[in-house]
Amino acid sequence: MSMRILVTGGAGFLGSYLCELLLDQGHEVLCVDNLFTGRRANIAHLLDNKSFEFMRHDICFPLYVEVDQIYNLACPASPIHYQFDPVQTTKASVIGAINMLGLAKRLRVKVLQASTSEIYGNPSVHPQPESYWGNVNTIGPRACYDEGKRCAETLFFDYHRQHNLAIKVVRIFNTYGPRMHPQDGRVVSNFIVQALQNQDITIYGDGSQTRSFCYRDDLVDGFVRMMATGDDFVGPVNIGNPTEFSILELAQNVIELTGSKSQLIYHPLPQDDPLQRKPVIDLAREKLGWAPKVALRDGLVKTIEYFDTLLKSDAYKAS
Ligand code: NAD
Ligand code: UDP
Ligand code: UDP
Numbered sequence: 001m002s003m004r005i006l007v008t009g010g011a012g013f014l015g016s017y018l019c020e021l022l023l024d025q026g027h028e029v030l031c032v033d034n035l036f037t038g039r040r041a042n043i044a045h046l047l048d049n050k051s052f053e054f055m056r057h058d059i060c061f062p063l064y065v066e067v068d069q070i071y072n073l074a075c076p077a078s079p080i081h082y083q084f085d086p087v088q089t090t091k092a093s094v095i096g097a098i099n100m101l102g103l104a105k106r107l108r109v110k111v112l113q114a115s116t117s118e119i120y121g122n123p124s125v126h127p128q129p130e131s132y133w134g135n136v137n138t139i140g141p142r143a144c145y146d147e148g149k150r151c152a153e154t155l156f157f158d159y160h161r162q163h164n165l166a167i168k169v170v171r172i173f174n175t176y177g178p179r180m181h182p183q184d185g186r187v188v189s190n191f192i193v194q195a196l197q198n199q200d201i202t203i204y205g206d207g208s209q210t211r212s213f214c215y216r217d218d219l220v221d222g223f224v225r226m227m228a229t230g231d232d233f234v235g236p237v238n239i240g241n242p243t244e245f246s247i248l249e250l251a252q253n254v255i256e257l258t259g260s261k262s263q264l265i266y267h268p269l270p271q272d273d274p275l276q277r278k279p280v281i282d283l284a285r286e287k288l289g290w291a292p293k294v295a296l297r298d299g300l301v302k303t304i305e306y307f308d309t310l311l312k313s314d315a316y317k318a319s
Contacts, residue, residue, distance in 0.1 A: 004069075005067060005068065006029075007019050010031030010038070010043065012077075014073060014114070016031075017217070021224065023049055025224075030067060031046075031053065032055045033055075042179050059100060060088075064103075068107075070100055071227070075093050076089055076145075078181075078184045082144060083141055086144035094148055097151075110166040110168065111165070115172065115236060117277055118145055119153065120136075122273075123135055127244075129238075130238055130283055136150065137272050141270075141272065156169055168233075170223060170239050171237065171240075172240065173214055173239070174277070175213070176215065177306075188213065188250070189307070190202060191254040195304075196308055200265040203264050204266075204268065205247075207246060208246050208248065210277060215294035215298075237287065239281070242292075244278040250296075257300055
């Protein structure tokens, strides 16, 4: 059945791919984004599609539209961006969630929240199952994002219990792929852009900290599967790739795959940077029939191709 679906944060890295996938499935898409970290270029190829509509809007303000389903992705996601204006980051998560929940409540439609593995903070349980409550510094520089997302989860569950709203909460682990912002500051985009330009690769700390990297297409497939589950399953559910790599291993893979002459240089580890992160995905396997399909090296090859084309483009050189 074709629906009209709202995607907030739809001009971002993950949101733009989600819009594309939903259009391919025959839905109409309303993409709402304030273009803080999102880019028009991410959705330029969709603008001619009659089923696609873009609205520039900040979800910290009420939004009165008519839709059949909501994916709430609007929030800066990379540490340099979410720490640039931390008050705005908490507002985007908390006030944004209230507005999207209010909208969903008025329309009586299903709403999915893009939560994050950051709600686990610097985890003392490894790997992280959904039952782990996390270890977050409430007053540190990452708290605007982590606590904002934690509060959004609380709001989602309270609207569910108090107003019987159909909710879905997914906890996303580090995801990478084409359409990441080249100056996004996240590790995969930084390393690839540095390697392609034969610049030094910036390792924060000694590079022994770990992350588990999920390819974009796998992740967004998980979103759509979660949305399709029955109302009795609300999550939270981890969506991520459980294959864990150290940051040094990631750098070595990127250097090898790009054939770069880059050297490694070491910077201090940022405050509160989690030392390890790896999802337990048993729940996603059981409830969504989902598991990631794309191995890191295969996903890196596609992402490297994307950045290589982007860095050589006239539009990028002129920017
Ligand atoms: P992104 O920065 O590319 O996308 C976020 C989008 O939200 C951008 O287009 C931005 O302009 C928009 N936005 C920000 N604040 C807004 C506001 N107040 N109103 C309207 N639009 C706003 O990042 P992404 O990686 O695509 O992340 C999408 C979602 O997934 C975010 O909620 C993020 O927290 C979550 N997430 C991502 C990852 C990851 O590894 N990519 C991991 C965990 C969670
Ligand atoms: N809201 C919105 N669009 C709607 C309905 C509500 O943006 O279609 C916002 C509205 O601004 C409100 C928030 O969602 O502040 C929460 O709505 P809810 O009905 O839960 O709360 P109330 O209006 O009772 O404060
Ligand atoms: N990192 C790094 N060099 C960079 C960017 C990030 O070593 O140029 C490290 C960062 O300190 C963290 C890991 O890579 O340990 C993942 O960082 P990212 O910002 O991508 O995601 P998050 O910390 O939110 O998981």
